[in-house]
Amino acid sequence: xxxxxxxxxxxxxxxxxxxxxxxxxxxxxxxxxxxxxxxxxxxxxxxxxxxxxxxxxxxxxxxxxxxxxxxxxxxxxxxxxxxxxxxxxxxxxxxxxxxxxxxxxxxxxxxxxxxxxxxxxxxxxxxxxxxxxxxxxxxxxxxxxxxxxxxxxxxxxxxxxxxxxxxxxxxxxxxxxxxxxxxxxxxxxxxxxxxxxxxxxxxxxxxxxxxxxxxxxxxxxxxxxxxxxxxxxxxxxxxxxxxxxxxxxxxxxxxxxxxxxxxxxxxxxxxxxxxxxxxxxxxxxxxxxxxxxxxxxxxxxxxxxxxxxxxxxxxxxxxxxxxxxxxxxxxxxxxxxxxxxxxxxxxxxxxxxxxxxxxxxxxxxxxxxxxxxxxxxxxxxxxxxxxxxxxxxxxxxxxxxxxxxxxxxxxxxxxxxxxxxxxxxxxxxxxxxxxxxxxxxxxxxxxxxxxxxxxxxxxxxxxxxxxxxxxxxxxxxxxxxxxxxxxxxxxxxxxxxxxxxxxxxxxxxxxxxxxxxxxxxxxxxxxxxxxxxxxxxxxxxxxxxxxxxxxxxxxxxxxxxxxxxxxxxxxxxxxxxxxxxxxxxxxxxxxxxxxxx
Amino acid sequence: xxxxxxxxxxxxxxxxxxxxxxxxxxxxxxxxxxxxxxxxxxxxxxxxxxxxxxxxxxxxxxxxxxxxxxxxxxxxxxxxxxxxxxxxxxxxxxxxxxxxxxxxxxxxxxxxxxxxxxxxxxxxxxxxxxxxxxxxxxxxxxxxxxxxxxxxxxxxxxxxxxxxxxxxxxxxxxxxxxxxxxxxxxxxxxxxxxxxxxxxxxxxxxxxxxxxxxxxxxxxxxxxxxxxxxxxxxxxxxxxxxxxxxxxxxxxxxxxxxxxxxxxxxxxxxxxxxxxxxxxxxxxxxxxxx
Numbered sequence: 001x002x003x004x005x006x007x008x009x010x011x012x013x014x015x016x017x018x019x020x021x022x023x024x025x026x027x028x029x030x031x032x033x034x035x036x037x038x039x040x041x042x043x044x045x046x047x048x049x050x051x052x053x054x055x056x057x058x059x060x061x062x063x064x065x066x067x068x069x070x071x072x073x074x075x076x077x078x079x080x081x082x083x084x085x086x087x088x089x090x091x092x093x094x095x096x097x098x099x100x101x102x103x104x105x106x107x108x109x110x111x112x113x114x115x116x117x118x119x120x121x122x123x124x125x126x127x128x129x130x131x132x133x134x135x136x137x138x139x140x141x142x143x144x145x146x147x148x149x150x151x152x153x154x155x156x157x158x159x160x161x162x163x164x165x166x167x168x169x170x171x172x173x174x175x176x177x178x179x180x181x182x183x184x185x186x187x188x189x190x191x192x193x194x195x196x197x198x199x200x201x202x203x204x205x206x207x208x209x210x211x212x213x214x215x216x217x218x219x220x221x222x223x224x225x226x227x228x229x230x231x232x233x234x235x236x237x238x239x240x241x242x243x244x245x246x247x248x249x250x251x252x253x254x255x256x257x258x259x260x261x262x263x264x265x266x267x268x269x270x271x272x273x274x275x276x277x278x279x280x281x282x283x284x285x286x287x288x289x290x291x292x293x294x295x296x297x298x299x300x301x302x303x304x305x306x307x308x309x310x311x312x313x314x315x316x317x318x319x320x321x322x323x324x325x326x327x328x329x330x331x332x333x334x335x336x337x338x339x340x341x342x343x344x345x346x347x348x349x350x351x352x353x354x355x356x357x358x359x360x361x362x363x364x365x366x367x368x369x370x371x372x373x374x375x376x377x378x379x380x381x382x383x384x385x386x387x388x389x390x391x392x393x394x395x396x397x398x399x400x401x402x403x404x405x406x407x408x409x410x411x412x413x414x415x416x417x418x419x420x421x422x423x424x425x426x427x428x429x430x431x432x433x434x435x436x437x438x439x440x441x442x443x444x445x446x447x448x449x450x451x452x453x454x455x456x457x458x459x460x461x462x463x464x465x466x467x468x469x470x471x472x473x474x475x476x477x478x479x480x481x482x483x484x485x486x487x488x489x490x491x492x493x494x495x496x497x498x499x500x501x502x503x504x505x506x507x508x509x510x511x512x513x514x515x516x517x518x519x520x521x522x523x524x525x526x527x528x529x530x531x532x533x534x535x536x537x538x539x540x541x542x543x544x545x546x547x548x549x550x551x552x553x554x555x556x557x558x559x560x561x562x563x564x565x566x567x568x569x570x571x572x573x574x575x576x577x578x579x580x581x582x583x584x585x586x587x588x589x590x591x592x593x594x595x596x597x
Numbered sequence: 598x599x600x601x602x603x604x605x606x607x608x609x610x611x612x613x614x615x616x617x618x619x620x621x622x623x624x625x626x627x628x629x630x631x632x633x634x635x636x637x638x639x640x641x642x643x644x645x646x647x648x649x650x651x652x653x654x655x656x657x658x659x660x661x662x663x664x665x666x667x668x669x670x671x672x673x674x675x676x677x678x679x680x681x682x683x684x685x686x687x688x689x690x691x692x693x694x695x696x697x698x699x700x701x702x703x704x705x706x707x708x709x710x711x712x713x714x715x716x717x718x719x720x721x722x723x724x725x726x727x728x729x730x731x732x733x734x735x736x737x738x739x740x741x742x743x744x745x746x747x748x749x750x751x752x753x754x755x756x757x758x759x760x761x762x763x764x765x766x767x768x769x770x771x772x773x774x775x776x777x778x779x780x781x782x783x784x785x786x787x788x789x790x791x792x793x794x795x796x797x798x799x800x801x802x803x804x805x806x807x808x809x810x811x812x813x814x815x816x817x818x819x820x821x822x823x824x825x826x827x828x829x830x831x832x833x834x835x836x837x838x839x840x841x842x843x844x845x846x847x848x849x850x851x852x853x854x855x856x857x858x859x860x861x862x863x864x865x866x867x868x869x870x871x872x873x874x875x876x877x878x879x880x881x882x883x884x885x886x887x
Binding site for chain 2: 091276280
């Protein structure tokens with residue numbers, strides 16, 4: 001191909017930029033470590049080459065492809081690599097994570113490279129395939145200078161798409177999955193589809209970039225798609241900052257410019273430029289991981305400024321009146337705010353019937369039955385190991401009961417997973433909080449809001465205005481919930497930088513944002529200072545007054561006596577007694593059991 | 598029948614090498630939870646060490662073997678002490694440790710290329726001979742390779758299961774926090790397993806170098822096969838890892854009977870995929886013990 005050397009260098013860098021931003025979507029946002037970048041890049045390149053090749057192969061045989069024009073080759077490359085991404089994601093999104101994912105994507109890489117170099121009839125083997133140049137409707141790109149504007153536009157397009165996805169509610173969902181998948185499922189969000197989609201989108205963008213590069217270089221051969229390339233792209237993402245698209249662009253340009261600069265160092269032969277580049281970016285990668293693990297431009301650097309700090313700090317701390325009002329109005333319009341419903345009259349929302357569960361020889365839960373009514377606070381108490389948390393696990397579908405069932409609004413929850421249970425209106429507050437440490441407090445809460453249009457990737461592109469409106473509502477709702485728990489001034493702080501008590505309040509706000517009717521609270525006040533505990537107690541009481549059913553596992557008898565309408569006293573997996581606070585605390589046998597005297 | 602015996606012999610030879618690599622990766626991975634892809638650099642350094650000692654300095658092959666093992670152990674310990682340990686101390690994520698390992702793998706191979714050039718290096722001089730055992734034909738080098746690999750795995754197995762230090766390694770592997778709480782020097786154990794695991798890879802690299810050649814990226818495929826062996830056989834025990842290596846060797850050799858060599862590689866990935874998805878604990882289930 002003719003044209004200037006400088007343009008060719010710039011063009012090579014645009015490919016690296018496109019690969020880096022697309023990998024960032026998967027590695028940075030969704031937290032899925034994929035080593036298959038070069039494989040998808042190659043898959044797209046080979047698909048395009050096979051579909052567009054014309055005339056004779058290098059070995060003199062007739063080509064087997066249909067000889068489509070470039071756009072046809074590009075489209076087929078996108079389809080094939082998108083499907084390839086879904087195929088790799090099928091085991092990856094369901095069961096395989098962490099180290100297994102690295103192994104699986106590495107294996108996929110070697111599989112693609114092996115096929116490319118050994119299936120001579122299809123791929124030309126080590127000799128490769130000659131590819132016709134990039135062309136649109138009769139206009140052909142034949143010089144590097146002509147190609148530059150097209151390739152620049154492509155890299156910019158891919159970067160914009162990734163940036164757009166990253167800042168959308170779908171991107172927030174991916175980041176949530178990266179931080180704590182179980183917590184996300186417990187909020188009633190499906191995680192397999194978003195992860196698979198992230199895989200497939202990344203694969204499709206890498207494949208399309210591969211198709212364009214194949215037509216640009218007018219040649220494909222297996223050596224181009226080496227593991228070194230996959231490492232190079234991963235290095236760009238890691239160094240630029242996982243979760244920050246701009247960071248990937250900058251890092252790809254800087255690292256991509258290394259080689260041409262080194263090639264022009266007079267004392268280096270052109271042969272040693274490539275290994276020098278590898279030594280340099282490898283060393284930068286190592287140094288970056290040791291000294292700046294969150295990258296040059298860490299995630300959230302720009303998002304921080306989106307909400308002006310002053311606007312938020314103007315929100316008053318906790319105003320009980322507004323708290324009652326907002327919670328009451330939003331969640332339970334049908335119930336009069338002033339009337340506390342009588343639990344004995346209203347029919348139960350949740351029925352737990354004859355639940356039993358054994359772990360090996362240990363019977364953790366034995367034939368437990370109870371009801372939860374609207375507006376009622378029921379406390380599960382008992383010594384450690386009594387089976388309280390196991391009951392929550394059974395109720396939310398985290399584990400399956402051996403016997404018995406749970407019904408919510410009269411519908412059986414048998415076989416439902418935590419996500420389905422949360423969707424039908426029963427949400428859980430984890431003892432270990434399960435906050436999403438890398439997200440801001442506001443985003444932690446926003447992710448709890450159900451039925452967000454923007455969590456559908458197609459909507460993000462097809463109905464951007466609707467998604468933007470929905471997102472504004474979601475943020476307003478999240479901020480309102482943060483006000484309810486009194487930590488709105490910290491809305492923009494990263495959750496991991498908050499004190500433990502504040503994290504618990506954020507998790508509480510997130511639980512409220514789900515709008516769930518039944519709340520299962522696992523030790524909501526453990527480990528927080530008395531002031532925060534009082535705040536939580538007041539909050540729980542207000543929630544019950546607004547008509548929610550609350551089941552609380554708690555060790556603090558102070559909290560229980562402040563809140564509980566009814567106590568279920570458990571020991572050794574069974575309910576020993578049921579009654580009011582007075583009834584339970586005045587029974588000497590139970591007090592002995594509880595305090596172990 | 599003769600062909601079958603011949604294939605079994607090749608399977609044992611090939612399998613023993615992969616088992617050694619799998620066991621070496623397993624020891625490091627299972628104990629420290631480091632996905633140590635930079636193991637490939639250790640392997641390549643060991644290959645070049647044999648070249649430097651036995652060819653450039655003209656010393657004996659025995660010294661070359663010694664140099665391979667020692668240099669590999671030194672490189673492995675250095676990577677752990679200089680790189681991984683500070684990262685672990687700072688609470689780095691598994692992902693950033695893996696990325697740092699990738700950086701070492703890429704930079705190390707490129708540095709070897711800058712030092713020794715892109716051309717392959719031969720280390721000749723092993724008095725090789727073809728042995729005829731009944732109807733089976735093997736070379737003396739193949740027999741020695743398989744024997745050394747099997748003996749090394751057995752010794753490491755004994756070390757882990759029979760000695761106090763071995764128990765400490767098992768303790769760190771199964772529960773690092775508890776191990777630290779009962780006074781086991783976890784960081785020292787970590788350097789130790791990096792040393793032993795790397796020395797095992799160094800031995801394998803020595804045999805590859807004298808059988809074939811040394812080149813900068815020579816470590817990538819063997820380490821990849823070692824990793825596959827670990828996940829194939831089971832990450833719970835060294836027996837699982839070694840078994841995985843043997844299965845891998847036999848798969849490759851026997852598929853060669855029906856398929857081209859590259860299709861054998863594809864078959865291996867297919868088997869791996871099935872095992873990882875449907876039996877993630879590996880072929881040999883053993884949650885505890887060595």
